[in-house]
Amino acid sequence: MRENNEREILRILDQKKSVKVNELVELLSVSPSTVRRELKDLEEKGLISRTHGGAMVNDEKNYFPAFSFRSHQNSLGKKKIALSAIKLIKNGDVVFLDGSTSAFFIAEYLKEFENVKVFTNGIDTLSLLSKHNVTAYSTGGKVSKENSSVLVGHYAENTIKSIHADVAFFSAQSILSNGEIYDCFEEENVLRKVMLDNSKVKVFLCDGTKFGRTAPFRLCNVNDVDYVISDAIPKNYFTEPIDAVLEEI
Numbered sequence: 001m002r003e004n005n006e007r008e009i010l011r012i013l014d015q016k017k018s019v020k021v022n023e024l025v026e027l028l029s030v031s032p033s034t035v036r037r038e039l040k041d042l043e044e045k046g047l048i049s050r051t052h053g054g055a056m057v058n059d060e061k062n063y064f065p066a067f068s069f070r071s072h073q074n075s076l077g078k079k080k081i082a083l084s085a086i087k088l089i090k091n092g093d094v095v096f097l098d099g100s101t102s103a104f105f106i107a108e109y110l111k112e113f114e115n116v117k118v119f120t121n122g123i124d125t126l127s128l129l130s131k132h133n134v135t136a137y138s139t140g141g142k143v144s145k146e147n148s149s150v151l152v153g154h155y156a157e158n159t160i161k162s163i164h165a166d167v168a169f170f171s172a173q174s175i176l177s178n179g180e181i182y183d184c185f186e187e188e189n190v191l192r193k194v195m196l197d198n199s200k201v202k203v204f205l206c207d208g209t210k211f212g213r214t215a216p217f218r219l220c221n222v223n224d225v226d227y228v229i230s231d232a233i234p235k236n237y238f239t240e241p242i243d244a245v246l247e248e249i
Contacts, residue, residue, distance in 0.1 A: 005030065005038050007076075009055075013048060018056035045230040049055045077207040077231035084107045084229050084249045085169060085203060091115055093166040097125055098193040099150030099188060100171035102205035110134045119163055121151040121191055144187060160194045168199035174213040175206055179222040182215035189219045201226050204244070208232030 004032035005028060010017055012027060024035045039055045042048045048055045082105035087094060091114040097103040099122035107125045110116055111132035118129055121139040141156030170192050172183040181204065183189050196202050202225040211234050222228055223243045233248045 005034070006042060009035075009042065009129070010048075013055065018051065018054060020054040021221040023054070044131050067223055075076055078102050078105045078205075079108075080231050080249050081205050081207060081229050082109060084247060086110070086112070087206060088167055088201060088203060088227065089116065090166070093117075094119070094163065096120070096160070096163075096165040096168035096170075097122060097126065098168075098170040098192050098201055099123070099147070100205070101152065102171035102207060103169050104128065106169055106205075107132075107134070117208050119165065121160075121188075123149050137189050139191070145184070147183055147188065150188060153189060156191055157194055159193060160198060163198060165195070165199040166196045167203060167206055169203045170195060171205040171207075171210075172215070173210065174215040175204075175210050176212075177237055178212075178237055179242060181219045181222065183217055183219055185216045186217045189217050191238065192219055196220065196224065203225065204226045204230060206230040206233075211237060 008028060009024060012018045012024070020038050021032055021035050028035065039048065039050050042055070043050050062079070078101065081102060085106055086109050089110070092115055093113070095110070095116060097107060097120040099117060099120065104125045107118070108130045109164060110118060110129065111134055116136045117137065117205070119137045119139060120126060120129070121141060123143070126136055126138055139151055139156035139159045141151035142151040144150050144152045171193070172181050174182040204222065204225045204227070206228055208231050225244050227245045227247060229247045229249065231249055233246060
C-alpha cells in the first residue's frame with residue numbers, strides 16, 4: 001500500500017508539476033498525516049521538493065524531472081518491458097543502451113547473460129552495470145546541460161560510430177498515432193540515430209506514458225525499427241500501417 005501511494009503521488013506530480021496536501025488527501029483517500037509522511041519520504045529520496053502546504057518536482061518554467069524521479073514513473077511497466085526486451089539478447093551479444101530510464105531497467109537484468117558487452121551514454125546505467133560486473137563501455141563525451149544523466153557530443157558520437165551492436169535498445173518521450181517518434185533533447189537524438197545505424201536489431205521501449213505526448217525533435221518512425229515493446233498500446237492508436245513487431249506485455 002505504501003509503495004502504491006508513492007507511485008500515485010509521483011504520477012500526479014508528473015501531470016500537475018505541483019500539488020497541495022489537501023488535493024492528495026482527496027485523490028488518494030488517505031489522511032493528511034499519511035500524505036505528509038509520504039512526501040517526507042519522497043523528498044528524502046531526492047524525488048520531490050516539499051513546499052508550503054504541498055510538494056513540487058521542479059521549477060515549472062524549466063521543467064524536466066531528474067533521472068531518479070523519471071525512473072520511478074511507471075516503474076512497474078518499465079520492469080515488464082525490460083523483462084520482455086531481454087528475450088532478444090543472447091550470450092556474447094554487443095548491446096547499445098541509450099540514456100533513458102527504460103534502458104536503465106534492462107541493465108538490471110544483463111547480469112544473467114555471459115560475455116555480453118554493453119555500450120551506453122547513460123551515467124546511471126554505467127554505474128548499475130558496474131555493480132553487476134557486466135562488461136560496460138562508456139561512449140565518453142560531455143555531460144548534457146539539459147539532462148545531466150547522459151553523455152552527449154561528438155566524442156560520444158565517434159565512439160558509437162566505431163562499434164557495431166547486435167541489438168540497440170532506446171526510448172523517447174513521444175510516439176504519435178502516425179508512428180513518428182520524438183524527443184525533447186536534440187543532442188540525445190543524434191546519438192540514438194547513430195546507435196540505430198550501427199546495430200543489427202533496433203528495439204523501441206515504449207511505456208504507456210509515451211503515447212499521445214508531444215516533443216519537438218523527430219527521431220525516427222516505428223517502421224525504422226524492428227520491435228516496439230510496450231506495457232500499454234492504446235487500442236487502434238496507429239493510423240498508418242506498422243512494419244515493426246508490436247509486442248504488448
